[in-house]
Amino acid sequence: MKTIGQLADLLEDAVIIGNRDTVITGIEHDSRKVQQGTLFVCIPGVHVDGHKFIPQAVAAGASAIVTTREDVEVPQGIAVLRVKELQPALDTIVPYFHDYPARKMRVVGITGTNGKTTTSYITRAILRKAGYKVGLIGTIQIMIEDEVLPIHNTTPDVVELQHTLAMMRDKGMDYVVMEVSSHALDQNRVAGIEFDTAVFTNLTQDHLDYHKTLENYMLAKAKLFDHVSEKGCKQGKTAVVNIDDAAGATMLAHAECQHLTYAIEKEADLRAMDILVHANGAEFVLHHESFGEMKLSLHITGIFNVYNVMSAVGAALSEHIDASVIKEALEAFTAVPGRFELVKAGQDFSIIVDYAHTPDGVENVLKTARKIAKRRIIAVFGCGGDRDRTKRPIMGRLAAELADVVIATSDNPRTEDPAFILSQVEEGVEEAIGTKHHELIVDRRQAIYRAVEMAEKDDIVVILGKGHENYQILKDKTIHFDDKEEARAAVAAKLAEKK
């Protein structure tokens, strides 16, 4: 436990109004999480101003608040820490409050447009096979060994992240494997974290709504490699970088530490060759000077997953994991929820649920599906609202070019008009050369039912965009929605009708 005075002493120009010996038991920016003794951080958010929740925070037991404002009123006995700028102040006080948990564990950070979640799951599997206790932070969930906790962002903000890391340290984790999003790097959510191994998967178009240009987006990602270069209190830092991707060079230029490059097309430290991709998995040979050749036979498929495997192997080698352990873990690895996941419900055609939500993701998944397809590919997909609009026509065009039938539908429309999003997708669909058939169906359930109804023996229905998500974010509410459940129900309805 620390006092508000100790926190203030770390900051220049911070003022305490009230008792500097006020004890702080925790830090939160969400009034709904405040407990007795919490320091409540008032964030003037995009949707709502956190200052509005001071009464709720105080009622829940907050002992102090942090703000940049001079006009904030609090009840008698509540201390106020007034800071000049909120974000830099949090970056300093939050890791200190938790005694810098990331210094006590090895930390593997993974960035890139696609493949972060997949790489993090594979890396976790390898490290666990090696006997380490592993914490994981990423899009799907937080895991502390087998304990699962919910998550709201791929990379949580500094308050939630440091709290999570402190829990992991207190539960004796040796490793943390975490996805590091470009938003997180831009907003410095990773303040106070010393990364030991930083991994770059790839860079393709996404998030231009936020970063505006691909150059800014790339430079945000490169910040992870500044973090792995810092001369901190740990030894043995490595940058693991995909050099088949043009942005790999920028990542390496930022990384003042050991480099481990990987590639399929170029000469690299780690290289996959003789790749054979089939419906149930992939076979290939990995080359690295430490082990020579490693023949692999995996349950996950697609060239993109060969890259993800190399990212994870690169991280494992940087952490000195034995080659035999790596091979054993990889060959036992089955799947990441909602990534190229097969839905089997007794139908005579295939259904694949996947999380592709970028042009590159759509292209990779549909090309992989094509490699294994015996007949038609029916793609069901959409684009999220309040996200990069420029990717919509591109995804529409790619889906139309690579599938035989396209059913464009809603993803998470958020505050946007779903029909408008579809019209932007359709622009691309109409541009495509050689499209066989397309339909626009706003309701995602109807779209999935339509695809299943259309499917004939040996076709593949590929449902893209929402993967593991079990919700759909609409304008005024979030509803339960799960592509896998819907697909199973659609098959059951079709089979019942046939009888």
Ligand SMILES: CC(=O)N[C@H]1[C@@H](OP(=O)(O)OP(=O)(O)OC[C@H]2O[C@@H](n3ccc(=O)[nH]c3=O)[C@H](O)[C@@H]2O)O[C@H](CO)[C@@H](O)[C@@H]1O[C@H](C)C(=O)N[C@@H](C)C(=O)N[C@H](CCC(=O)O)C(=O)O
């Ligand atoms: C644009 C952006 O980054 N927004 C983030 C921001 O939200 P915000 O500023 O809108 O917050 P707000 O909802 O207005 O709330 C303001 C304050 O009031 C507080 N509050 C609110 C309600 C209440 O009852 N009591 C209360 O105290 C909130 O806790 C908050 O402190 O701060 C929130 C808390 O840290 C984040 O969850 C939220 O991410 C939103 C959900 C988001 O969609 N972010 C995306 C763009 C994002 O960051 N994505 C990347 C992944 C990208 C990828 O992997 O491809 C990610 O890392 O997740």
Ligand SMILES: Nc1ncnc2c1ncn2[C@@H]1O[C@H](COP(=O)(O)OP(=O)(O)OP(=O)(O)O)[C@@H](O)[C@H]1O
């Ligand atoms: N290495 C890769 N290259 C291109 N596409 C990929 C790659 N790995 C996965 N994909 C595609 O991207 C989708 C998302 O994969 P994954 O969840 O691993 O990425 P992510 O980087 O964690 O995404 P997010 O930004 O949402 O966190 C997959 O379902 C697949 O369609």
Ligand SMILES: N[C@H](CCC[C@H](N)C(=O)O)C(=O)O
């Ligand atoms: N991390 C990505 C996930 C997109 C998933 C897709 N289902 C959507 O809602 O657009 C994002 O926040 O942009």
Ligand SMILES: [Mg+2]
């Ligand atoms: Mg992810």
